[in-house]
Amino acid sequence: MERESTQSRWAINPRRxxxxxxxxxxxLLLGAFLENYQKGLYTAETYAGYIESLITRGATPDFWKGALQTLAEHAATVAPLxxxxxxxxxxxxFLGLLTRLAAGTTFLLLSARWLSEWGIASVGEMAFPMIVALLLAFSNAGHWAGLDGVxxxxxxxxxxx
Structure with a gap:
């Protein structure tokens, strides 16, 4: 019986x-939800205050400030959404269900957050999850150990x- 080479034994399966x-x-998204929930960020008043702070504190691009202002004005609807x-x-x-759609939407959500926190958050803080979301949106990551495969x-x- 031939021994498996060290290189192939430690190779990572791309599907895994x-x-x-x-x-x-x-x-990461579930953790963000729990953290925001504990901070009370899903109430209209707190959400609007947070959005207003993004507009005033950061270097958010001007074209995006209008979108943020609209979110703040409709915080009672937008926060629970x-x-x-x-x-x-x-x-x-997490479940691997509708993975491409969920990952693509996550990429858009993270991109919007990155624009909103421009000048406040570091580039690397948002770049890696955005790249992962984009990668997952164009792969079949839900087929291995996910409900999409089932x-x-x-x-x-x-x-x-």
Whole structure:
């Protein structure tokens, strides 16, 4: 019996790596939801105050300040929607369900947050999760250790993330 080479024994399976990135990004979003919930950021008053602070403290591009102002004005509606969005995207990515859609939406959400925190947050803080979300949006990361794989095996004619 031939011994397996050290190099191949320690090689990383790309499907496992994508699944790990997917699960990690999902946990990151779920953690952000819990942190924001504990801070009370999903109430209209606190959310509006946070958005106003982004407008005044940071170097947010002018074209984006108008969008942020609209969010602050409609905080009673937007704050709970953001809570649902963060919780849903985190759960979908963690479970590997509708992965491409969830990852693409996560990329857009993180891009919007990056623009909103321009001049406050470091580039690296947002860049890595954004790159991971974009990578997952164009891969089949939900097929390995995810519900997308289970559903695609049961219904091969349907396309799942």
């Amino acid at each position: 790596a994508l699944a790990l990135l997917r699960i990690t990004l999902g946990l 953001q809570a649902v969005l963060e919780l849903s995207l985190g759960g979908l990515l 559903l695609s095996r049961r219904r091969p004619t349907l396309t799942f993330g």
